[in-house]
Each structure stands twice: as structure tokens, then as C-alpha cells.
Amino acid sequence: MNQTIEKLVSLCKRRGIIFQSSEIYGGFGAVYDYGPLGIELKNNISQLWWKEMTQVHENIVGLDSAILMHPKIWEASGHVNAFHDPLVDCKQCNSRYRADEFGDDYDSIEWDTIKCPKCGTTGKMTEPRQFNLMFKTHVGPVEDSGAVTYLRPETAQGIYVNYQLVQGAMRMKIPFGIAQIGKAFRNEIVARNFIFRTREFEQMEMQYFVKPGTDDEFMKEWKEKRFRFYPNKLGVDESKIRFHEHGKTELAHYAKEAWDIEYEFPFGWSEIEGIHNRTDFDLSQHETFSGKKLQYFDQQENSRFLPYIIETSAGLNRMLLTVLSDAFWEDTENNRIVLKLHPRIAPVKAVICPLIKKEGLPEKARTIVDGLKPHFKVLYDQQGSIGKRYYRQDEAGTPFGITVDHQSMEDDSVTIRDRDTQEQTRISSDQILNFIRDKMD
Ligand code: ATP
Numbered sequence: 355m356n357q358t359i360e361k362l363v364s365l366c367k368r369r370g371i372i373f374q375s376s377e378i379y380g381g382f383g384a385v386y387d388y389g390p391l392g393i394e395l396k397n398n399i400s401q402l403w404w405k406e407m408t409q410v411h412e413n414i415v416g417l418d419s420a421i422l423m424h425p426k427i428w429e430a431s432g433h434v435n436a437f438h439d440p441l442v443d444c445k446q447c448n449s450r451y452r453a454d455e456f457g458d459d460y461d462s463i464e465w466d467t468i469k470c471p472k473c474g475t476t477g478k479m480t481e482p483r484q485f486n487l488m489f490k491t492h493v494g495p496v497e498d499s500g501a502v503t504y505l506r507p508e509t510a511q512g513i514y515v516n517y518q519l520v521q522g523a524m525r526m527k528i529p530f531g532i533a534q535i536g537k538a539f540r541n542e543i544v545a546r547n548f549i550f551r552t553r554e555f556e557q558m559e560m561q562y563f564v565k566p567g568t569d570d571e572f573m574k575e576w577k578e579k580r581f582r583f584y585p586n587k588l589g590v591d592e593s594k595i596r597f598h599e600h601g602k603t604e605l606a607h608y609a610k611e612a613w614d615i616e617y618e619f620p621f622g623w624s625e626i627e628g629i630h631n632r633t634d635f636d637l638s639q640h641e642t643f644s645g646k647k648l649q650y651f652d653q654q655e656n657s658r659f660l661p662y663i664i665e666t667s668a669g670l671n672r673m674l675l676t677v678l679s680d681a682f683w684e685d686t687e688n689n690r691i692v693l694k695l696h697p698r699i700a701p702v703k704a705v706i707c708p709l710i711k712k713e714g715l716p717e718k719a720r721t722i723v724d725g726l727k728p729h730f731k732v733l734y735d736q737q738g739s740i741g742k743r744y745y746r747q748d749e750a751g752t753p754f755g756i757t758v759d760h761q762s763m764e765d766d767s768v769t770i771r772d773r774d775t776q777e778q779t780r781i782s783s784d785q786i787l788n789f790i791r792d793k794m795d
Contacts, residue, residue, distance in 0.1 A: 356547075358620035362682055363548055365691060369750050371395065371678075371701075372549060384545025384553045386671075391750055394701035394731060396556075399677065400535050400670055402587055402699065403558045407533040414531035414560060415524050419512025421537055422493065425503040430643035431511050431636060433488055433504070436607050440482035441543050447473035452543050453482035458603055487540045489553075505539035510665060512536075513561045514636045518648060521563075528650055528661060529572060531562040535670065547621050549671045556670035563650070563661040566634065569610075572664045573631050577613055580629055580666050584615070588673070589696030590680045594618040598625070608635040617676045626676050627668035634660040681751060693751030694774055697793045703730045704754040704790060705747045711736050719758040722768070722783055729787060730794075748773055754790060 366372040370389035376382040388396055408416045428434050440453035440460060449472040453460040456468060460482055469476045489505040506512065513532045520532055535558045545551050564572045581597065584590040600612035610633050614625040637648045637660050649658040681693045697703060706723050708715035716736055726732045733752070735743045744755045755771035762768050762783070769778045770789065781789060 356621045358679070358682065359548055361684075361691075362620075362678060365682070365693075365749060366392070366678070384542060384551065386549050386552060391701040392674075395677075395695070395699060395751075396670060396674055398699040398701070399588070399673055400556075400558060403583075403668070403670075403673075404533065404535065406583060406587060407531070407560050411531065413526065413529065414533055414562075415520060415526065417513055417516060417520060417532050417534045418536065419509070419516055419534065421506050421539075422491075422503055423506060423512065423515070426643050427511050427515060427640075428488065428504050428507075430639040432607050432639070433507055434486075437487050437507060438484040439487055439543055441485040442482050443480045444470035444473060444475065444478050445480065446470060446475040446478040449473065450543055455544075458601075485541075485543055487542065489539045489541050506537075507540050508538050508667070509534045509536045509557045509559045510561060510667065511636070513559070514640055514663075515644075517561075517563065517637070521650065526563075528652065529562060529564045529568070531560050533558075533560040535559075547619070547624075549675050550619070550621075550624065552671060555672075557667060558670050558673075559665065559667045562664040562666075564664060565652075566659060566662045569631055569633070569662040569664060573611060573629065576664050576666055577629050580627060580668075581615055584617075584626075584676070588677050588699060590617070590676060594680065595626075596623070598623075606630070608632045617679070619675070619679050626672045627666065630665045630667065632663045632665050634662055636663065637661065685748075688776070690745050690748050692748045692773060695751035695753070697753040697790065698795075700751045700753050701731065702733050702747070702750060702752045703794070704756055704786075705733045705735050705743065705752050706756045707735050707740060707743050707758070709740060709757055709759040713760070714763060715758050715760075718762060719756075722756065722758065722786065726787060726790075730790070744771060744776075753793065756786060 369391055371392040373387045373389055374381045375385035375387050407414050442451050442453045447470060449470060456463055465479045465481055466477050468479045470478060488507050490502055491505060492501050493503050494501045513534055537554060538557045539554050542551050542553055545553060562572060584595050585592040594617055596616050598614040598616050605612055609630045611631040613629045615627040616623045617626050641648050650661050651658050677695060677699060681695045683692045683694050685692050706719045708719040719734060723732055723734045740757060747755060753773045757769045766783050767780050768783050769780050771778045
């Protein structure tokens with residue numbers, strides 16, 4: 355594993371951000387649990403996305419569809435027949451790879467000339483086999499084929515099959531969007547790079563229903579909006595994100611045009627979000643398989659048509675890995691590790707510390723905590739030297755350290771320390787709330 359990622363993994367475990375699933379049983383492959391700080395961070399990120407989509411855009415509404423759905427949906431969507439990854443094995447050391455790791459044109463590779471990246475043996479690689487990524491499960495007590503369904507591999511289909519109900523109930527007029535955050539499952543062949551590729555993950559998807567012919571224009575609009583989200587809302591370094599357009603061979607079976615937003619992770623440039631023009635592929639498939647008409651009626655033009663769909667599809671866990679990688683900073687000068695998370699997404703916004711454990715300082719610090727905690731997450735800490743207390747919070751990404759000292763008892767002021775610069779300023783305690791809120795905005 356990459357060294358920086360290794361350090362990040364260890365920090366995440368130590369500070370209760372992310373744990374390997376089922377650790378006491380030796381772990382469970384490519385599944386992770388989120389600890390107390392991890393869940394705060396994840397919630398902050400997903401709430402930001404949710405607000406951006408469903409609050410800032412008046413024509414986008416939310417949905418929470420079920421993970422288990424009618425199995426025919428996955429036939430209609432193409433997942434039963436086409437959601438495959440090509441798999442190759444090294445017969446020498448039993449390592450398993452996705453064939454496309456060796457090149458997009460893996461079909462024309464001569465596999466008996468390929469060297470195994472792990473054991474170095476040449477000539478032991480198998481030909482690619484197609485492997486369906488969906489987790490199959492049985493509904494009901496009898497394991498017969500009539501009751502087979504799948505854990506959803508994407509949240510999008512739940513939106514398509516509900517689109518008419520949502521449109522009717524909310525009287526939505528095209529163009530309009532439906533947003534959803536939820537779990538998705540893929541039986542990934544190789545899971546690497548920490549939470550980048552896992553078998554259980556969360557997606558944040560928005561499907562934008564538009565009139566055919568206007569799709570190129572909306573594709574452009576959503577590409578731009580989604581790209582800006584990373585620097586503007588998450589505070590990600592703009593020089594570390596870029597677009598990658600899918601070439602003809604990369605395009606998914608449903609897509610007319612597709613762009614990835616990529617981030618430069620410690621292990622290289624990789625996709626964090628996809629923006630796809632899915633045309634009317636999904637809706638027309640669902641018309642065929644369900645036998646129900648799914649056209650939209652345009653009252654003004656008195657016409658009916660199947661909308662085209664522009665999809666923005668982001669992985670919540672990958673977004674979290676993006677902000678963690680971006681924020682991770684080894685401050686060698688001061689011998690500390692810092693998570694430079696934007697105050698907007700930091701799990702805890704401030705730590706409040708009495709300088710000493712007596713003379714009324716703890717009580718005053720507690721009063722400050724009580725005043726702030728209805729607004730955002732703060733911590734009280736009186737353990738150890740003030741320097742140690744700050745360093746503990748630097749690692750957790752807490753942007754502000756507030757200290758109550760003797761002067762506080764006289765003039766009701768406190769010092770407020772900036773995590774990144776370590777500079778301290780003195781402000782009146784009734785200004786703390788506004789100070790932090792300003793930085794979060
Ligand atoms: P990849 O090529 O990395 O497998 P994909 O092109 O199959 O991804 P999409 O189907 O477009 O991905 O899914 C949309 C988003 O969902 C991705 O951009 C990613 O953020 C997230 N995602 C997909 N698969 C996983 C996974 N196994 N673990 C975590 N996140 C994932």
C-alpha cells in the first residue's frame with residue numbers, strides 16, 4: 355500500500371474515523387466501518403451535497419428508495435447481462451486482477467506473456483473471465499430461482515422506477531431532478547486503496563430529467579457545477595482535480611457521453627464522480643420490461659416524450675477519502691500531524707480547554723461549551739498540557755482551540771487558536787459563535 359495511504363489508515367484507526375469491518379474476526383474484505391469522528395465527517399459531507407442539490411436547486415427533490423427491488427429492474431437496466439468486470443488469476447500465487455488493469459484493450463492481450471505484478475511469474479495468467487458484480491440474494495424462505503434478487507449496485511434505478519410518482523406528486527416540470535443518497539453493493543474483484551473501492555459503499559446520485567435535444571446543454575451545466583463543488587464547498591485543492599472524458603471503448607452501455615471528475619490521490623489520479631448522459635435508455639428499458647408508459651406530458655406544448663437523463667453520480671466514501679487525502683499534512687517543522695479539513699466539514703468545530711483545572715476555569719469553559727453545542731459539535735478537554743490537547747485535535751481536524759485562562763475570568767475574553775497557522779487571537783467569549791460560523795461559511 356502507498357505510504358501516505360498507510361499513514362492515513364493508521365490515523366483513521368487511531369482517531370476513530372474509519373475501522374476495518376469485523377476486525378476482531380480478522381477483518382472482512384473491502385468493507386469498512388465509520389467511527390465517531392468518521393460518521394460526523396461523512397454526515398457533514400453528505401448534508402452539504404444534499405443541501406446543494408435539494409435546497410439550492412428548487413427543481414430538485416429528494417427520494418429514499420429501497421435497497422431491495424423487483425429483480426426485473428436489474429434485467430431492464432442491463433446489470434444482469436452487462437454489469438461484468440473481466441477477471442484474471444495468476445495460477446502461481448492465486449492473485450486476482452481486473453484484466454483492464456493491464457490495459458483497456460485487454461481482449462487483445464496475449465496473457466501467456468504477462469508477468470504477475472505480485473509474484474513476478476510470467477506465463478501463469480489465465481484468460482479473462484467475465485464476473486458479474488452484483489450480490490445475489492434470496493427473498494423469502496425458499497431458495498428457488500423465483501425469489502432471487504440483488505442488492506442494488508447503484509441507487510439510480512430506484513429513481514427511474516419512481517420518477518413518474520415523484521413527478522406527479524410534486525407537480526414537477528421538466529427540467530427537474532431527483533436526488534438520493536444510499537447504500538450500493540458491488541462484489542468487486544480487487545478491492546484496494548482503503549475505502550476507495552469497497553464492496554459496500556454509499557452513493558449520492560442526482561438524476562436530471564430533460565427534454566431530448568436539450569441534453570448537451572444540461573450536461574455542460576452539470577459538469578461545471580459538480581466540478582466547482584470540490585474546491586468551493588469541500589475546500590479541495592483545485593490543482594488536484596481534473597476531468598477525464600470517457601472514450602468510445604470506456605462508455606457504459608447506457609451512456610452517450612460521460613465525464614469523470616478525478617482527484618490526484620496518493621496512489622494516482624482516480625475517479626471520484628461521474629457525470630453521464632444516459633439518454634432515455636433506462637426509461638425506455640423500464641417501459642419495455644414493465645409494460646407501463648413512462649412518458650412525460652408537456653402541458654404547454656401538448657406533447658409527450660421520454661425524458662433524457664443527465665446523471666451526476668458520486669461515491670460518498672470516495673469523496674470522504676478525497677477530503678482526507680487532501681487534508682492530510684505532516685507538519686514536520688512542528689512535529690505534528692494535521693487534518694486541514696475545511697471548518698464546514700470538520701467533525702468537531704472547536705475544543706474548549708480550561709488552562710488549569712481550578713479557580714473556576716473549568717466551569718467557565720463548560721458554560722462556553724453549553725452555549726455552542728446547540729449550533730455545532732464541540733468538545734471539552736481538560737486532560738494534559740494545553741499543547742498536547744491542541745495536537746490531539748489537530749489530528750482530528752478540529753479547526754479551533756479555545757482556551758479559558760485567568761484573563762478570561764476578568765474580562766470574559768478567550769484565546770482562539772487556528773489549527774493550521776497555530777496563531778492565537780483573543781476575542782470576547784460572546785463572539786465565539788459568530789467567529790466560527792463565519793469561518794464555516
Ligand atoms: P470504477 O470505474 O472506479 O469502478 P465506476 O465507473 O464503475 O467506478 P460508477 O458506476 O460511475 O463508477 O459509480 C459512480 C460513483 O460511485 C463512482 O464515481 C464512485 O465514486 C462510486 N463507486 C463506484 N464503485 C465504488 C466502490 N466499489 N467503492 C466505492 N465507491 C464506488
